[in-house]
Amino acid sequence: MIGGGALGAATAYHLRRLGVQDVVLLERDALGSGSTSKAAGGIRAQFADELNIRIALRSLDEFESFGEEISFRQHGYLFLLDRLEDVATFRAALALQQSLGVQSRELTPAQAAEIVPQLEIGDLLAATYCERDGYATPEAVVQHYARESDATILQGCAATGIRVQQDRIVGVETSAGRIDTDTVVCCAGVWSRDVGALAGVPLPVEGEARSMWFTPEDGGLPERVPLTIDFSTGFYFHREGPGLAFGGRERALEDVAVAAARRLPVLADLPVQSSWWGWYDVSPDWNALVGEAREVSRFLYATGFSGHGFQQAPAVGEHLAELVVGREPTLDLSPFSAERFAAGAERPETFVV
Ligand SMILES: Cc1cc2nc3c(=O)[nH]c(=O)nc-3n(C[C@H](O)[C@H](O)[C@H](O)COP(=O)(O)OP(=O)(O)OC[C@H]3O[C@@H](n4cnc5c(N)ncnc54)[C@H](O)[C@@H]3O)c2cc1C
Structure with missing residues (x-):
């Protein structure tokens, strides 16, 4: 090996x-x-490719069996959608996921805000959520x-x-x-x-460099924060200890910060305490x-x-x-x-x- x-x-x-x-x-x-x-530690069954959904279901069983030892926080994955074409793609994927036994579902923007009240939802069209998803260490x-x-x-x-x-x-x-x-x-x-x-x-x-940043405080977000992804921009966040971890498709903080401040305005007021970067192994x-x-x-x-x-x-x-x-x-x-x-x-x- x-x-x-x-x-x-x-x-x-x-x-x-x-x-x-x-x-x-x-x-x-x-x-x-x-x-x-x-890695951000994200674990989800919300994929569009049937094989990735099957891999996720098999992997979720194993992660769940490891329990607290891997700090598996099943606080869900929340995808936020602000483009019509994404809503159509995610609806088709939800049907496929559900046919394979995944309990993912569509939410209205208001329902997404019930889960994370600090979200800016004015421009959102829909969201999808699966409670069994989450993140581990x-x-x-x-x-x-x-x-x-x-x-x-x-x-x-x-x-x-x-x-x-x-x-x-x-x-x-x-x-x-x-x-x-x-x-x-x-x-x-x-x-x-x-x-x-x-x-x-x-x-x-090929390697593609991706960064993550960490805040020492949580901006008042709930205790259970799903791994939340603003799909069109790639900005994502989840809770990490007393603060938040966030990242995006861009390598530089000033680029990710634009989408971050728009979707989660409280983040703009939080200091960044630390960061790291690593390689996506891209095919x-x-x-x-x-x-x-x-x-x-x-x-x-x-x-x-x-x-x-x-x-x-x-x-x-x-x-x-x-x-x-x-x-x-x-x-x-x-x-x-x-x-x-x-x-x-x-x-x-x-x-x-
Ligand atoms: C910022 C960021 C966020 C991410 N978030 C997520 C996420 O939320 N969920 C998710 O599923 N994935 C995520 N990923 C992707 C994930 O990290 C990788 O896909 C995954 O860790 C790959 O694991 P691996 O074991 O294949 O590779 P690695 O963890 O890179 O392990 C490969 C190992 O091989 C060793 N090695 C290389 N060459 C040799 C050699 N010649 N001899 C001996 N050893 C060698 C290296 O030292 C290395 O330790 C993220 C990645 C980044 C950078």
């Missing part, structure tokens, strides 16, 4: 559950130090998986080469020496392109890249999550573990193969932030 973020740790955990004993997880820095530690999820996996975890140890003979993997070179193996699972996040190249496997993932159609490479035998990968990798880790980790042991996958994720682009089978997810 290469990469100790949410995906690598979840896969190690599921390999253990399937009875695999000799798992080695390589992390060149520290567990969770990549994109996972920079990504590093806690990684630690939980790592602890339960019983894998050999080598932190500060980079994979530097993959030895291939006649299209078969025979070993991995690391900064601490060589490991003999016939199987590599690449969970290296935005760096998966480089790891794939070590084995001659093209993985079309060409903003959907995940998951599967087993054709170029070389037993090179498996999961990357390109385009802003929703943390929340998909349980179901995708389970899937990778099933591929490793040759078990019939619980979910058919073959449409997410990295080969879909060459085959002209792109699969765009529209509910991306």
Whole structure:
């Protein structure tokens, strides 16, 4: 296993559950130090792509089973819509979500304001809400998986080469020496392109920098604040300790601040106490890249999550573990193969932030 973020740790955990004993997880820095530690922690079943909804339902079961250990706050996800075309798209997605058992529903702007009274709703057309959604602490999820996996975890140890003979993997070179193996699972996040190249496997993932900011006070918002997203601008926020966490599609605070102050005016009066930025691991159609490479035998990968990798880790980790042991996958994720682009089978997810 290469990469100790949410995906690598979840896969190690599921390999253990399937009875695999000799798992080695390589992390060149520290567990969770990549994109996972920079995530907002959002977990939602409100997607437009059926496969993402199925992944979410499977993952929600697992997150719920971890309970307080991962600080899973099921305070819902609230999407705010101010464009007619978005209302139509979200209504179609709600019908699909509900047909799969998701209890998402449409709200009027006034109903959205009952949940978060500080919202400016004058220009809103509609909102959608799902109570089962929420947010958790990504590093806690990684630690939980790592602890339960019983894998050999080598932190500060980079994979530097993959030895291939006649299209078969025979070993991995690391900064601490060589490991003999016939199987590599690449969970290296935005760096998966480089790891794939070590084995001659093209993985079309690019980094896109995203920032988050934190306030020390909450502006009087309710105790239960859903992860609220102003969909047209990408501005989002949720409660974080005594204050708020917020972000958007832009990297700079002055750009996100425009939409933020318009939708949540109290935010304009709150000081920013801290911030961070990290990489979105983005694929060409903003959907995940998951599967087993054709170029070389037993090179498996999961990357390109385009802003929703943390929340998909349980179901995708389970899937990778099933591929490793040759078990019939619980979910058919073959449409997410990295080969879909060459085959002209792109699969765009529209509910991306
Ligand atoms: C600001 C922000 C907000 C986000 N919000 C959300 C959200 O609300 N919900 C959500 O689901 N997702 C969110 N995301 C996206 C999410 O963070 C990622 O999709 C997810 O964390 C990817 O996890 P990963 O395990 O694949 O990658 P990472 O966490 O990046 O882990 C990859 C690891 O591989 C290691 N590595 C790389 N190369 C090597 C090598 N050669 N040898 C050994 N180790 C190596 C790295 O050090 C790294 O630790 C957000 C991202 C950002 C930046």
